[in-house]
Structures are given as C-alpha cells and as structure tokens.
Amino acid sequence: MAKTAARAEPRKRPSQARSAATVAAMVEAAARIIEVRGWAALTTNHVAELSGVSIGSLYQYFPSKEALLAELVRRERAMLLHDVGLAMALEGELPLAIEQGVMAGLAHQFRRPALALALESAPSSPSLQHEDDALRHALAGQLAGLLARHGVADPDMAAADVIALCRGIIDAAALRGETDMASLARRLGRAVHGYLDTAGPASEAAASA
Amino acid sequence: MAKTAARAEPRKRPSQARSAATVAAMVEAAARIIEVRGWAALTTNHVAELSGVSIGSLYQYFPSKEALLAELVRRERAMLLHDVGLAMALEGELPLAIEQGVMAGLAHQFRRPALALALESAPSSPSLQHEDDALRHALAGQLAGLLARHGVADPDMAAADVIALCRGIIDAAALRGETDMASLARRLGRAVHGYLDTAGPASEAAASA
Amino acid sequence: MAKTAARAEPRKRPSQARSAATVAAMVEAAARIIEVRGWAALTTNHVAELSGVSIGSLYQYFPSKEALLAELVRRERAMLLHDVGLAMALEGELPLAIEQGVMAGLAHQFRRPALALALESAPSSPSLQHEDDALRHALAGQLAGLLARHGVADPDMAAADVIALCRGIIDAAALRGETDMASLARRLGRAVHGYLDTAGPASEAAASA
Amino acid sequence: MAKTAARAEPRKRPSQARSAATVAAMVEAAARIIEVRGWAALTTNHVAELSGVSIGSLYQYFPSKEALLAELVRRERAMLLHDVGLAMALEGELPLAIEQGVMAGLAHQFRRPALALALESAPSSPSLQHEDDALRHALAGQLAGLLARHGVADPDMAAADVIALCRGIIDAAALRGETDMASLARRLGRAVHGYLDTAGPASEAAASA
DNA sequence: TATGAATGAGACTTCATTCAT
DNA sequence: AATGAATGAAGTCTCATTCAT
Numbered sequence: 001m002a003k004t005a006a007r008a009e010p011r012k013r014p015s016q017a018r019s020a021a022t023v024a025a026m027v028e029a030a031a032r033i034i035e036v037r038g039w040a041a042l043t044t045n046h047v048a049e050l051s052g053v054s055i056g057s058l059y060q061y062f063p064s065k066e067a068l069l070a071e072l073v074r075r076e077r078a079m080l081l082h083d084v085g086l087a088m089a090l091e092g093e094l095p096l097a098i099e100q101g102v103m104a105g106l107a108h109q110f111r112r113p114a115l116a117l118a119l120e121s122a123p124s125s126p127s128l129q130h131e132d133d134a135l136r137h138a139l140a141g142q143l144a145g146l147l148a149r150h151g152v153a154d155p156d157m158a159a160a161d162v163i164a165l166c167r168g169i170i171d172a173a174a175l176r177g178e179t180d181m182a183s184l185a186r187r188l189g190r191a192v193h194g195y196l197d198t199a200g201p202a203s204e205a206a207a208s209a
Numbered sequence: 210m211a212k213t214a215a216r217a218e219p220r221k222r223p224s225q226a227r228s229a230a231t232v233a234a235m236v237e238a239a240a241r242i243i244e245v246r247g248w249a250a251l252t253t254n255h256v257a258e259l260s261g262v263s264i265g266s267l268y269q270y271f272p273s274k275e276a277l278l279a280e281l282v283r284r285e286r287a288m289l290l291h292d293v294g295l296a297m298a299l300e301g302e303l304p305l306a307i308e309q310g311v312m313a314g315l316a317h318q319f320r321r322p323a324l325a326l327a328l329e330s331a332p333s334s335p336s337l338q339h340e341d342d343a344l345r346h347a348l349a350g351q352l353a354g355l356l357a358r359h360g361v362a363d364p365d366m367a368a369a370d371v372i373a374l375c376r377g378i379i380d381a382a383a384l385r386g387e388t389d390m391a392s393l394a395r396r397l398g399r400a401v402h403g404y405l406d407t408a409g410p411a412s413e414a415a416a417s418a
Numbered sequence: 419m420a421k422t423a424a425r426a427e428p429r430k431r432p433s434q435a436r437s438a439a440t441v442a443a444m445v446e447a448a449a450r451i452i453e454v455r456g457w458a459a460l461t462t463n464h465v466a467e468l469s470g471v472s473i474g475s476l477y478q479y480f481p482s483k484e485a486l487l488a489e490l491v492r493r494e495r496a497m498l499l500h501d502v503g504l505a506m507a508l509e510g511e512l513p514l515a516i517e518q519g520v521m522a523g524l525a526h527q528f529r530r531p532a533l534a535l536a537l538e539s540a541p542s543s544p545s546l547q548h549e550d551d552a553l554r555h556a557l558a559g560q561l562a563g564l565l566a567r568h569g570v571a572d573p574d575m576a577a578a579d580v581i582a583l584c585r586g587i588i589d590a591a592a593l594r595g596e597t598d599m600a601s602l603a604r605r606l607g608r609a610v611h612g613y614l615d616t617a618g619p620a621s622e623a624a625a626s627a
Numbered sequence: 628m629a630k631t632a633a634r635a636e637p638r639k640r641p642s643q644a645r646s647a648a649t650v651a652a653m654v655e656a657a658a659r660i661i662e663v664r665g666w667a668a669l670t671t672n673h674v675a676e677l678s679g680v681s682i683g684s685l686y687q688y689f690p691s692k693e694a695l696l697a698e699l700v701r702r703e704r705a706m707l708l709h710d711v712g713l714a715m716a717l718e719g720e721l722p723l724a725i726e727q728g729v730m731a732g733l734a735h736q737f738r739r740p741a742l743a744l745a746l747e748s749a750p751s752s753p754s755l756q757h758e759d760d761a762l763r764h765a766l767a768g769q770l771a772g773l774l775a776r777h778g779v780a781d782p783d784m785a786a787a788d789v790i791a792l793c794r795g796i797i798d799a800a801a802l803r804g805e806t807d808m809a810s811l812a813r814r815l816g817r818a819v820h821g822y823l824d825t826a827g828p829a830s831e832a833a834a835s836a
Numbered sequence: 837t838a839t840g841a842a843t844g845a846g847a848c849t850t851c852a853t854t855c856a857t
Numbered sequence: 858a859a860t861g862a863a864t865g866a867a868g869t870c871t872c873a874t875t876c877a878t
Contacts, residue, residue: 019862022862022863038333039332039333040332043846043847043848044847044848044849045846045847045848053863053864054863054864054865055848055849055864055865056849056850056851056862056863056864056865057862057863057864059848059849059850060861060862060863063849064848064849065847065848065849118333120330121329121330121331121333122330123248123249124247124248124330136381157396160381160385161378161381161396161400163381164377164378164380164381164382165374165377165378165400166377167377167381168373168374168375168376168377168378168380169370169373169374169377171373171377172345172369172370172372172373172376173369173373176369187366187370187404190403190404190407191370191374191400191403191404191407193403193407194399194400194402194403194404194405194406194407195396195399195400195403195404196403197403197407198399198402198403198406198407252871252872252873253872253873253874254872254873255872257840262838262839263838263839263840264839264840264873264874265837265838265839265840265875265876266837266838266839268873268874268875269837269838273873273874274872274873274874437841440841440842456751457750457751458750461867461868461869462868462869462870463867463868463869471842471843472842472843472844473843473844473869473870474841474842474843474844474870474871474872475841475842475843476870477869477870477871478841478842481870482869482870483868483869483870538748539747539748539749539751540748541666541667541750542665542666542748554799575814578799578803579796579799579814579818581799582795582796582798582799582800583792583795583796583818584792584795585795585799586791586792586793586794586795586796586798587788587791587792587795589791589795590763590787590788590790590791590794591787591791594787605784605788605822608821608822608825609788609792609818609821609822609825611821611825612817612818612820612821612822612823612824612825613814613817613818613821613822614821615821615825616817616820616821616824616825670850670851670852671851671852671853672851672852673851675861680859680860681859681860681861682852682853682860682861683854683855683858683859683860683861684858684859684860686852686853686854687858687859691852691853692851692852692853
C-alpha cells in the first residue's frame with residue numbers, strides 16, 4: 001500500500017557486464033515493440049518477455065515503465081545528437097554544414113523509421129517531456145551556435161524553426177512511406193536555405209554575406 | 210475487455226435534433242478532457258459523465274472509444290478544411306493566397322491550442338490514421354491545385370512539404386508556448402516562400418520573377 | 419500511470435437496494451476472511467470472490483482496499499458504540515451503569531471473537547488510525563461523562579484507563595480462548611471498581627460517596 | 628513466491644563471534660525499520676541493506692522473514708523477562724514486589740516505545756504466536772508464583788489479568804503519546820492493587836493477610 | 837431509449853526467495 | 858561463506874464494454 005514517487009532515472013547503474021546486457025536488451029525490446037506493434041502493446045510484461053528477462057528484473061533496473069521509456073528516448077537522443085553534432089562540426093561553409101546536419105538527421109530517421117516516428121508521439125509524461133525538451137534544446141543549441149557564427153539574425157529562433165520544419169517534412173514523408181532519401185534531402189535543403197535566405201530587411205546583409 | 214470488431218463509424222447517424230445535440234455534447238466533452246487533462250484522462254466513463262449522458266447512451270451512439278475519437282478528429286478536420294479552403298479560394302496572387310491559407314491554419318491552431326497540439330499525437334489506430342490521412346490529402350489537394358495553377362513544379366509534393374513544414378513550425382511554437390501570432394505568421398511566410406522560391410533549375414525562372 | 423490519492427471514504431453511497439446489498443456483502447466477506455484466515459489472506463480479489471461480486475464492482479464502491487477495511491471497522495465500531503451507549507445510559511448507580519457497559523463490551527467481543535481480536539491489530543494506516551481514534555474517543559467520552567456525573571476525579575484519564583484495562587483483559591482472555599463470560603465479567607468488575615475505588619487522597623471522598 | 632515449509636528457528640546457531648554480530652545486526656536492522664517506518668517497510672531486502680549484509684547472507688542465517696521476526700521478538704522478550712524477573716525477585720512485601728515489576732515493564736516500554744508498540748500488533752503467524760505465548764506464560768508464571776506465595780486466590784488467572792490490564796493501559800497510553808512515566812506508574816499501581824484487593828468474599832481473607 | 841451497476845481481462849508493481857558466481 | 862542478480866507468483870487497481878432494468 002506504500003507508493004513511492006516514480007522516478008524516471010534508472011534504479012541502478014548496471015555495474016557488471018551481465019547487467020549491462022540485460023538493460024540493453026530491455027531497452028531494445030521496448031524499441032522493437034513500439035516500432036512493430038505500437039504504443040498500446042508496450043507493456044512491462046511484454047518487454048520482459050521479449051527481452052528474455054523476468055518482470056522482476058525489469059523493475060530492478062527501472063523503477064517504472066516510464067523510466068524504461070525515458071531511457072529509450074535518451075538512447076535515441078544521444079545517437080541523434082552525436083551524429084548531428086559531428087556532421088555540423090565539420091568546418092566549412094554554412095550551407096555545407098547545414099546540409100551535413102540535415103543529412104545526419106535524415107539518416108537517423110531512416111535507420112529505424114517506425115521507431116523514430118513513434119517516438120515523436122510518446123505518451124506525454126513529465127520525464128519524457130523533459131527528455132524531449134533536452135533533445136530539442138541541445139539540437140537547437142548546436143545549430144544556433146553555427147548560425148550565430150555566420151551572422152544569422154535571431155539565431156535561437158531561426159534554429160528552432162529550422163529544426164521544426166525539418167522534423168515536419170521528414171515526419172510527413174516517413175508517414176507517407178517515402179524512401180527516397182535523396183529527394184528528401186534536396187527538398188529539405190530548399191526549405192532550410194529558403195527560410196534562412198528569405199530574411200527580413202534587418203538580416204539580409206548578414207544572410208547574403 | 211471484451212473487444213468486438215470495433216467500428217469507427219458512429220453507430221447511427223443522428224436523425225433527430227436531440228441525438229445530434231447528444232453526440233455533439235459527447236464529442237465536445239472528449240475534446241475538453243483531452244485539452245485540459247490529457248490523453249490519460251480520456252476514459253469513456255469520464256466523457257459520459259462530463260457530457261451529462263450515461264455510459265450506456267454513449268455506447269448507443271459510438272461503438273467504441275475509438276469511434277468517438279475519430280468523430281472528434283473528423284469534426285476538427287472539417288473546421289480546418291473549411292477555413293483553409295475558404296481562405297485559399299479567395300482569388301489573388303499566389304503569395305497572397307498562400308498567406309491567407311497559412312493564416313487560417315494558424316488561427317485554427319490558436320483557437321484551441323491545447324486541443325490542436327494534443328490531437329497531433331493521438332494514440333495511433335486504424336481509424337484515426339484514416340482520418341488523419343484524409344485531412345492531409347484534402348488539404349494537400351487544395352494547395353496542390355493552387356500551386357499547379359501558378360505553375361509550380363511537382364505541385365503535389367510541394368504542397369505536402371509546405372503543409373508539413375508549417376505543421377512542424379506551428380507545433381514546435383505551440384509546444385514552447387509561443388503566443389505571438391504575428392511573429393509566427395512572418396516566419397511561416399518566410400519558410401513557405403523560401404521553399405517555393407528556392408527551386409531547382411527547372412523552376413528558377415518562376416522564382417526569380 | 420495516473421495515481422489519485424487513495425481516499426478512505428466509500429466511492430459512492432449505494433443508492434439502490436441492490437447496491438446496498440452488494441456493499442454489505444463485500445464488507446461481510448472481508449470480515450469473514452479476516453476472522454477465518456487472517457490479515458494475510460485479505461486480498462481484494464479474495465473479497466470480491468467470496469462476496470460473489472466482480473473485482474470491478476468492489477472498486478466501484480471502495481476506492482481502495484484500505485477504504486473497504488475502514489468501512490468494516492466503522493461498522494463494528496458503530497455496533498459497539500451503540501450497545502455500550504445504550505447500556506450505560508440506563509439510569510442507576512455508578513457501579514450498575516459501569517457493569518452494564520462492561521457487559522455490553524464483553525457481549526460485543528464474544529459475538530465474533532476472532533474478528534474482534536483481529537481488528538485490534540489492523541495494519542496501521544491513516545484512515546484506520548482515524549477510525550480507531552474515533553472509537554476510542556467516543557467510548558471514552560461516554561464513560562467520562564458518566565464518571566464526571568458521579569464525581570470521579572480526572573474523569574477523562576480515568577475513562578481512558580478503564581477502557582484500556584478492560585480491553586487488555588478481554589483481549590488476553592479471548593486470545594487464551596476463554597469462553598466463560600460470567601467469570602470474565604466478574605474479574606472485569608473487580609478491575610474497574612478496584613481502579614476507581616483505590617484512589618489517591620484527593621478523590622477518596624468522591625469515590626466513597 | 629516459492630514457499631518451502633518455513634522454519635522459524637534460525638538456520639544455524641551462531642558459533643563464531645562474527646556470525647553473532649551479523650545476526651545481531653540483522654535483527655537490530657529489522658527493529659529499526661519497524662519502529663521508524665512501520666510494518667509495511669519491513670522487507671528482507673531492506674533489512675539486508677540496512678544491516679550491511681547481502682540478501683543471500685540473510686537467508687543463510689534465517690530460513691525466512693518470519694524466522695527473523697521471531698528472533699527479534701525473542702530478543703525483546705528475553706530482555707523484558709529478565710528485567711521483570713529481577714525486579715520481582717527482590718524480596719519484600721507483595722505491593723513492593725509488584726510495583727517493581729510494573730516499573731520494570733514500564734521502563735521496557737519506554738526504552739523503545741515505537742518498537743514495543745509495533746510488536747504488539749505483529750502480523751500473526753504460527754511462530755510469532757508461539758513466541759508471544761511463551762512470553763505471556765513466562766511472565767504470568769513469575770507473577771503467579773509471587774501471588775501464590777502471598778496467598779492470593781487463583782493466582783494463575785490473577786497473574787494473567789494483572790499483566791493483561793497493565794499491557795492495556797500502557798499500550799493505550801503509548802498510543803496517545805503519554806510520556807509521564809510517573810503518572811502512569813501511579814495509575815498502574817491503582818489498577819493492580821485495586822484488582823487484587825477488590826476480591827470476592829472467598830479470597831478476601833487471603834488478600835488481606 | 838436511457839440508465840448505470842456489473843464485468844473481468846489485464847496493466848503495473850512488489851518482494852520473499854533462490855542460485856550461479 | 859558471501860554476494861546480488863534474477864525469479865515469478867500474486868497483489869492492487871483501471872477502464873472499455875455489456876446488459877438487466
């Protein structure tokens with residue numbers, strides 16, 4: 001009858017090799033369930049079964065279903081951030097850097113399209129919300145830095161918009177089942193450059209520089 | 210949880226005024242619950258209570274919770290389509306027509322922001338999926354027609370992308386709690402025109418006009 | 419994933435005859451399980467099964483297991499209070515009134531000895547605690563009033579002690595399996611009168627009056 | 628929950644100093660958990676953690692949770708018996724000896740009030756029941772001997788009643804949070820002497836002897 | 837037709853206990 | 858002997874749906 005507040009952090013960091021494998025297996029099982037059978041099928045018992053672990057073990061590593069989900073989101077976010085960060089860090093012209101970043105994002109989405117798509121509409125919850133915000137901020141931060149260095153006006157908002165419009169286009173394409181990454185990349189480039197170049201009077205000079 | 214093959218269509222077309230009012234009350238109750246307390250709070254019993262109808266009656270009008278939800282989505286979709294269609298139908302230049310359409314979409318989102326936002330991440334289900342696809346198609350069709358009439362290349366894809374990027378930007382803004390419709394409208398204009406103008410070689414002439 | 423705070427009050431007052439019967443059946447089932455198989459066997463599923471009701475129904479009337487338990491305690495308390503109150507209300511000499519009260523308490527304990535005994539050590543919880551305190555207070559209040567009217571010194575504490583020592587003796591006797599109510603009544607009388615008569619100097623006059 | 632026939636005896640008598648310390652640590656940890664956080668928090672894993680021992684080790688010394696609990700009760704009982712026995716063994720008048728005993732009991736209760744109180748309502752189980760009976764018998768035996776030597780009629784029953792009424796008063800006082808040991812001692816004395824002196828005709832002579 | 841009591845599958849989570857290392 | 862990861866039965870509670878009145 002005693003209820004402790006549900007934490008979203010893992011209960012214990014897997015210290016042994018075996019544990020790490022167990023945790024990874026559970027997170028991956030969750031991912032597979034979500035992408036194959038949807039949110040409704042994501043039950044802790046199902047995750048335990050699919051990962052070949054007992055339900056008790058699941059709860060030894062995650063204090064709640066929510067925490068497991070948060071870990072999955074964290075994992076995907078880390079991958080995306082890493083790839084995009086790397087891509088944009090390559091020195092070069094602004095358009096090139098952006099293109100690299102967009103391509104990295106696209107690649108991420110196309111690696112596991114169903115999963116990426118599903119994670120966009122996770123059941124809202126404080127911890128998930130937090131993970132999502134963190135992703136958005138980190139990504140926006142990276143891009144904003146790049147834009148600022150190239151003299152784009154209001155780089156924070158511009159970064160947020162660029163990311164948002166990319167997400168919009170990519171998600172819609174994924175939902176339609178598009179698989180032509182090249183076409184998508186081209187259109188994304190158009191959208192991003194169009195947005196950045198079609199600037200108000202104040203930033204015209206900077207953008208054309 | 211006895212599940213019979215769940216139909217998503219209302220069980221009966223409201224033929225009497227009273228029925229129509231009842232159905233409307235239930236759909237509106239669902240909308241209010243979703244926007245005020247989130248998806249998790251959307252239970253059929255709750256909907257029945259809030260709409261002043263018994264749970265038994267609810268199931269006389271809707272064969273399942275899913276059908277109720279589909280009806281809500283249908284209702285919102287109809288409103289959006291109507292507004293956007295009207296806005297874009299106003300004769301005028303391309304940029305103006307588009308701006309009208311974008312403004313209509315924005316207005317829709319700002320009428321009930323929480324609801325609009327929540328409906329973007331409805332629990333996926335065949336019928337909901339279908340409703341959503343229908344919306345997308347209808348909207349894209351309207352816009353594609355407009356673009357085609359103005360000689361834009363590949364109008365279907367362009368329409369889809371324009372709608373998608375607008376959704377992306379608007380949703381992200383809503384999520385951040387932005388309330389400045391004017392700023393949003395300006396940025397959306399930038400994004401849309403940027404996308405349409407920054408064209409490949411084939412449409413360069415149009416873009417430079 | 420949404421947890422509301424567990425109330426101890428019944429969820430809805432049974433308004434129809436059928437409901438009232440259902441509620442009574444559940445409370446009685448709980449009583450029987452506790453007295454026959456002990457606290458460990460008191461599970462909501464078990465209660466539902468024994469009362470011939472579905473688990474869903476149980477939770478329609480009680481928001482939690484705790485609330486069901488509280489209702490049982492409340493029921494027993496009401497009976498005890500009613501009997502003891504009636505017994506002590508009979509006009510007469512102090513010793514006689516007390517004897518009546520003690521006999522009423524004894525009778526209560528002997529009606530369902532195992533239940534009465536078990537309820538003494540209910541798993542502590544806020545609501546149960548509250549019910550128990552209420553019983554103690556009500557009983558002590560009744561007795562304190564009686565004692566005060568007969569000039570006993572410090573009637574509140576005396577009442578509390580008298581009740582406590584009676585409970586102690588009765589419980590121990592019940593635990594040993596004593597069944598001779600007459601003997602028990604005699605000893606209780608001795609204990610109570612002994613306590614009240616063997617007073618400190620201050621109240622000697624009053625007690626002997 | 629694989630349940631083998633649970634023994635209540637410790638699995639092995641601690642033959643080495645280290646083992647004894649380990650066992651003591653676990654028992655004390657259990658005591659602390661019970662008094663600080665209540666019965667609901669008493670889990671074997673929690674006990675192991677608090678006592679700095681692995682759960683595996685705990686089960687090497689105790690075959691079950693119940694056995695651990697029994698050992699705790701045994702420990703407390705031994706202390707109480709030792710103190711009360713010593714106190715009553717002091718030669719002297721009957722009233723004095725009894726007063727000593729009562730004081731010893733009170734002192735025990737006040738040493739760790741929360742623990743003493745909690746142990747009164749331990750989850751019933753065969754082995755716990757047995758420990759409790761043993762305590763009662765031993766205590767009653769000691770007191771009965773004393774009473775018999777002083778010619779009190781029906782000393783066994785009198786002893787049982789005296790102990791029971793003391794427990795009743797003490798527990799109720801503890802539950803109310805009383806801390807005035809002196810007042811409590813005075814009232815206990817009244818109750819005990821009252822009970823012993825207010826005898827039926829048959830034992831009046833004996834009591835006054 | 838409307839009502840709302842009743843249903844019950846199944847979700848999440850805990851915790852006593854085992855056993856490979 | 859000690860460790861602690863793993864187990865899984867079982868408990869509490871929810872909610873979509875049915876059906877007697």
